[in-house]
Amino acid sequence: MTRVPGPTIADVARAAEVSTATVSHALNGTGRVAEATRRRVRAVATALGYGGAPGTGPRTRPRTRTLGLAVTTFAGSPWDYVAVHYFSRWLTAATAAAHARGYALTTLPADRGAEALWHTLAVDGMLLLDSPAGDPVLRALRARGIPVVFDGRPAAPRPEDTWVDNDHAATTREVLDHLAASGARRVALHGGYGGEHYTRAVTEAYEGWCAERGRPPLPVRFDPDDTGGHAFDALFSGSAGPSGGAAADAVYSLYEPGGRQALAAAARHGLRVPEDLLLVCASEDPWYGSAPVPVSTVTLRPEPAARAAVAALLAVVEEPRAAVPGQRTVPAGLLVRASSRRPG
Structure with a gap:
């Protein structure tokens, strides 16, 4: 004391x-x-x-010797981000890393209903995951001078900011090149839901890849409540766009439930995976590896990302003058399974 x-x-x-x-x-x-x-x-x-x-x-x-953690992408609505495998694994790894250095880790709810919480929270530093543009939580923390390290590039980084992220452009091109090598000619991107850097970076890389090959981009907007995958109906029936066109023959989905949605839509349209439709989903959900047709996934490697973020935050908290700002890059990984390898 x-x-x-x-x-x-x-x-x-x-x-x-x-x-x-x-x-x-x-x-x-x-x-x-x-x-x-x-x-x-x-x-x-x-x-x-x-x-x-x-x-x-x-x-x-x-002195509190406590770190805080919050996912602020959709802050303001009481969604359960711990149910998402990426965040669950990130949180577990961050807790272990903080405990190893003698710090507690407090996980904050997504709901901002109790506004005073962000103005009075007693922590030495905060980990913010997927902080969007105009993040009110970040604004409150900055006003109080609380050190912050981000998972995912912040919308408007300052020179002194530190964040941990993947090379989303390189990963996107790796996925698309793999699908093309497996025979895909019309690859749809299932995303466009979040406003965080991840979604923007992948979308830009996808559009650039399509332009380089003279292929029209086929965006499909993700909806977390679209369990039947009805967003795919136009693409899978070949009626997408103002004048129609050929059906999509591959999908890269950016969110954990997206692969299941694509599979549901494919079954409804009589498309076989991988014979008629190739599929890759960015997800840490182990179900994809044990599905009837194992689904290829992109892992964003939450454990090393969490450990890197905690180490960076403690450097700012304990030795602010020696801390080096900027991005810490954690390589993502493409786990190729049957869903993206066309027989023969």
């Missing part, structure tokens, strides 16, 4: 993302301050132990 200097009104203002004048009005019950803002400022001041807040005084606090 160590006695630390009490927070100032400026600390409260930064954490609550308001001006010092607003803090003063909110705590003193003066001025024209929205009730929601007044409640938030008071909650932040109380959590920080600000001496000017009602019922607070100097407090003695230990």
Whole structure:
């Protein structure tokens, strides 16, 4: 236990993302301050132990030795990201890496309903996975000066930012070249759902690959609720585009449920995998390896990515002047199975 200097009104203002004048009005019950803002400022001041807040005084606090983790791609809605194999494995590896260095790891919910949480969270640093453009969680953490390391390139990285990511352009070209070598001529990309760097990078690489070969891109928008794969109906029937065309003969799906959706659609249209349709899915789900026709997958290697992110964050926390910003690249891997190898 160590006695630390009490927070100032400026600390409260930064954490609550308001001006010092607003803090003063909110705590003193003066001025024209929205009730929601007044409640938030008071909650932040109380959590920080600000001496000017009602019922607070100097407090003695230990260094937390705690890291936080949040997936903020769809922050604001209470979705269960732990049910996704990539995030589940990433979280497990990050927890082990943090514990090995003597730190606890707190996993935060996706739901931002309790807004004060991000303004009062007591952590030494945060791991943000798939942070989107305009991420309010990142804004709150930056305002408080809490170190952050990202899994996935942030939307607008600063010179001092650090992140861990794969080379998505190289991986996409590897997948597409493999499908072409297996006989594919009309490869559809099943993605376009998230706003994170992963989706944008893969889509750009796919469109570039198609342009180089004079092939029209065949985008299919992923929908997590489309369990029957109805988004594929036009492509699998050969009626895609304003004037129709030949049916897609291969699919690269970017999200874990996408491979199952493509298989459901193929079965409905009477397409055999791999004889009529080649399939690759980016997923860590072990089911794909044991499916009736084992599905080729791209692994983003969550365990080494998590370990690299924790190591980078602790470098920023413990030796900020020696920390080297920028990207740490973890190679992805294509696991080729029967679904993307055409017989003969």
